[in-house]
């Protein structure tokens with residue numbers, strides 16, 4: 001146990017998170033730490049990339065490399081990191097507003113590219129950092145400062161969206177169960193391709209509907225229910241079970257997993273190794289490029 | 295106004311989209327270049343794939359004189375359809391030769407005493423010789439060669455090289471078709487262009503820029519297609535098998551953010567677009583500024599605002615790229631003045647970006663991006679690589695200070711994968727470690743000071759670059775002149791041509807031109823402009839360069855030649871408008 005404690009500290013930066021006491025994001029921090037520790041990820045080879053939001057404060061809490069980027073732009077930034085050096089372990093950490101609102105276009109395209117990234121979304125069904133407005137995952141009727149009469153839009157189903165866009169590892173966890181969540185994150189890091197881990201991570205300050213207590217009786221684990229994650233049809237069915245059951249039954253666990261070559265494995269340039277390690281062109285090579293235009 | 299200081303002939307091929315106008319123009323340029331002449335080509339086109347009215351203008355000139363624009367009036371018109379006559383007649387120079395197919399095109403509207411009408415049965419010859427109607431362009435090119443005075447043997451060698459892979463028959467048919475076109479011209483050549491038998495490079499500004507970037511080790515390009523920047527992405531995509539990586543993204547927001555992620559990881563990364571896409575990139579640009587990431591962004595302007603004239607040129611985004619983004623941070627803005635310079639700037643931009651860890655914006659426009667010209671040579675020994683301050687280990691114990699306060703404002707950067715120099719690059723304001731001073735700490739005295747110091751650290755880089763680099767001043771052409779045209783970027787070369795023409799009219803005129811526009815060495819710029827008789831020449835409505843000069847030096851250039859019709863300026867066009875302004879000075 002002592003050994004484990006010191007190993008965990010390897011990943012901590014010592015920066016105190018900005019989160020409110022009780023915020024779900026602490027659980028996600030613990031789960032990521034456990035996953036990195038268990039997998040013995042080299043600290044200098046890990047890059048944690050976030051967007052903007054309470055949840056996006058994640059990278060600073062780690063002593064790995066990281067980028068705290070723009071609201072909604074986590075995935076293109078993380079893609080740029082991975083495409084420049086695919087020897088790195090790249091993990092995205094952001095919020096539901098960040099990933100399913102302003103940045104949702106990038107989710108679809110990053111998924112279909114199957115870039116080898118792990119993308120963890122702390123889904124609190126609200127905009128925490130901007131003091132509680134409605135979010136793309138807010139359940140209909142949910143009242144916030146921006147929807148005082150209740151949300152009247154259908155929430156997005158991030159899992160169904162990711163599966164249909166071509167993500168090759170799609171999971172959902174709960175920050176109230178960090179051991180289970182850590183296993184899902186480990187699977188995502190080890191998976192070669194684009195992995196989405198959506199996490200119910202309650203905002204104790206601004207979302208008084210979707211609380212730990214609200215989730216607990218509704219949640220059940222897919223790995224205890226005969227779900228076959230290689231079955232696309234079943235995965236879709238499970239992905240929309242929450243809204244289909246009017247949030248009476250909310251599955252968590254691994255919804256879908258399939259093997260498809262990652263972008264880095266298929267790209268003609270990246271096949272030759274990480275870009276950052278490729279040699280500068282020689283004078284002869286430059287001349288040859290110019291000579292094409294004679 | 296006729297250009298009489300050099301010999302050149304301007305050929306315009308006009309027809310509909312899908313007629314092969316562009317490939318014919320490119321072939322003609324190739325023939326001239328192979329013949330040891332200078333060539334300059336520009337196409338006028340629209341955003342439709344078939345139909346419409348398109349033209350390709352090729353100017354061919356003496357081997358010993360650089361061509362500085364695509365030429366004003368047409369000396370040889372090849373009209374592939376009736377529109378070719380109707381739309382181009384007003385551009386014909388005196389005595390112009392008009393090549394047309396008498397079976398298809400009527401020329402009654404043209405005064406046959408003023409022009410040399412050259413009927414060539416292009417279609418009939420093409421079908422008879424090859425069975426392929428598209429070969430009529432080849433017939434027309436044959437006729438043009440005779441008029442210009444290009445040796446027919448050149449055609450044989452060029453066509454053989456181009457089509458030998460497709461088989462002998464194709465080559466033979468082309469030669470037969472061109473020869474009949476050549477022989478259809480019943481008079482001797484109308485022009486005597488000097489040739490020196492030398493093989494020149496022939497390329498457009500985007501290609502030159504892309505190869506320059508490649509030469510400096512840029513192997514990452516991300517972009518979303520947008521005219522006139524698209525040919526850069528085409529170049530990168532086409533050379534993926536030679537070590538460059540290209541990613542077509544879902545939008546320009548992704549393009550710039552990917553490039554930022556890549557640049558922060560240690561590759562030389564570039565993204566590119568036109569003004570509309572650049573609008574989407576603006577937040578990412580400030581992000582790069584805050585992260586102090588070496589990023590190169592290409593913005594190739596077209597006629598705005600909004601979607602504007604997508605296939606036409608303008609220099610209307612200068613102030614936009616200089617000021618785009620909230621807040622303040624160092625950036626370098628540079629606008630290449632020629633195809634040749636686009637190559638060197640495409641390469642040097644990365645040294646500057648890495649030396650000063652800031653975005654470098656290369657401001658192109660449709661004219662320089664897309665026009666093709668011959669270049670005598672490239673000096674690749676002039677290309678050097680300077681990656682700036684890179685930390686390969688942590689010099690101190692404890693956490694690495696990625697944003698270390700330094701006197702010159704530049705802190706050593708480190709790349710993921712390097713042990714000991716871990717840091718988080720933040721878009722929020724931060725301390726030397728990169729830790730945020732925004733959310734929980736802003737407003738506390740100690741952190742108010744951190745903000746002040748960090749801001750000063752970043753901004754100090756502007757002083758450092760002004761001190762260390764000699765580039766932030768304009769160049770002067772014909773220094774002993776009485777008058778100067780002041781301009782930037784792609785308008786420079788046409789302005790030089792205009793200066794020659796004006797000097798020929800008795801007004802000794804030079805050119806003061808800017809490639810680097812931000813930052814500027816104010817004192818040097820002021821000294822260069824002060825007390826001189828100046829005319830500002832730009833392709834925009836509001837004289838943006840003049841505004842930049844005013845802002846930096848207090849000097850107001852009141853006389854202006856401003857064009858904003860979307861068409862590329864020429865020396866003759868500028869000279870015509872500048873002449874009355876020059877006369878005002880003398881009064």
Ligand SMILES: Cc1ncc(C[n+]2csc(CCOP(=O)(O)OP(=O)(O)O)c2C)c(N)n1
Nearest residue numbers: 052053054055071095096097098127128129
């Ligand atoms: C372009 C832009 N628009 C808006 C904002 C303001 N903003 C910051 S965080 C945020 C929403 C945060 O919600 P979410 O991503 O769900 O993160 P949470 O705080 O809930 O973890 C918004 C709208 C911004 N920073 N940038």
Ligand code: SF4
Nearest residue numbers: 020023054128203204
């Ligand atoms: S506002 Fe909500 S999401 Fe943000 S830190 Fe507090 S509890 Fe967490």
Ligand SMILES: [Mg+2]
Nearest residue numbers: 095096124126
């Ligand atoms: Mg949220």
